[in-house]
Amino acid sequence: MKLKLGDREIGLDTRQRCEINFISHAHSDHVSRSAKRVICSDETALLVSGRYHIEFEREMPEGFELVPSGHILGSTALLLHSDQGRLLFTGDFSPRDRLFLKGFKPPKAEILILETTFGDPRYNFPDTYEVIKESTDWVRTQLESGRSVTTLGYSLGKAQVLCSMMEKLKFPVYIHGSILKMNSIYSQLGVELRGFIPYAEARKRGYFDNGPFILVSPQKMAVDTLNAKFTGWAMTMQFDTDAAFPLSDHAGFDELMETVRKVDPSVVFTVHGFKEEFAERLRQEGRRAVSLSSHQMKLRDFV
Ligand SMILES: [Zn+2]
Structure with missing residues (x-):
């Protein structure tokens, strides 16, 4: 415009x-x-x-x-x-x-x-902190039962919210390469995010074989995990994922x-x-x- x-x-x-x-x-x-x-x-x-x-x-x-x-x-x-x-x-x-x-x-x-x-x-979205609690609990339950989880969200904005949520769980967190640069700029701007290992490196080093982990990614990746999508559209839409949470920006x-x-x-x-x-x-x-x-x-x- x-x-x-x-x-x-x-x-x-x-x-x-x-x-x-x-x-x-x-x-x-x-x-x-x-x-x-x-x-x-x-x-x-x-x-x-x-x-x-x-x-x-x-x-x-x-x-x-x-x-x-x-x-x-x-x-x-x-x-x-x-x-x-x-x-x-x-x-x-x-x-x-x-x-x-x-x-x-x-x-x-x-x-x-x-x-x-x-x-x-x-x-009309539910309370943000309720959604954060419910989705984090869901991810934790999967991890504790031995399943890894990919949390899906756009690489700028949603991904940093997801990283911030997921780093509180006591499991390894890996990130898609497109999120790495954005996380480092967020950190530069005062949003403290852990230095997560990128997907490609984790794959190369065989980390995916070491037990349950979380992957934060804008898209599904070629690794065996459950998938959870985070978007406001989850209020009405069905996705080809194991779970979807209405966390909207x-x-x-x-x-x-x-x-x-x-x-x-x-x-x-x-x-x-x-x-x-x-x-x-x-x-x-x-x-x-x-x-x-x-x-x-x-x-x-x-x-
Ligand atoms: Zn936007």
Whole structure:
């Protein structure tokens, strides 16, 4: 999405290069690889350059403010102060505190651009610490009965939460190679994670034959383990795994509603996931709400 401010063009989590690109967090679908002038947090800058090997200059133009959004380390929303009022672009966010992450505290704004990945009432997530306890207990039970377990989650964000959960169990933890670099940047940024041995090395040294272990990986690997997936979609979907736990890095439906109430905007634009359905719900509550489809790239088409 692009935003025209006077004669300036700001890219909001777009893959295209704009005059200035705001990058809310380091997940690949939010990052322009060709961006030269970038607004983002210190943590996101480090994660983006470490993950995608790109160089750019950081900027923080007047009137722009970053608000931590609790999705992954360094993720932020963008709050824009202008003569027409305040505009808040949430990027991906979660209002829940989770281990080393603080939940998003939404500020007030007149215009809200809201990510609605889980904007459907079937996605109201159970208490995070209940899910952590239940899933960790499940993994421990398998290990104690002699079975190894692969915990499946995206290599940036979810994997570090899983590493942090799994290192508390008294069993060896191995990680997929793609997680290694991200863990080291997390550690550099103050999130203490153990120095886990990568999958390839553990395999080469025959460690998988030494009894039950945990593997943290974004995908199933060629090793005999049970598999447990960690995703918000586990609320409704069946996976080809032995277990699935609804540990999400996004806001659930009620949390999205609560966020809109707290921001209290005069208009809401929804993006991602259940954007049409969520905009309709907001209209039923008497709010002005429009879902943005991918071909409608400019907000000025709506306001
Ligand atoms: Zn994301």
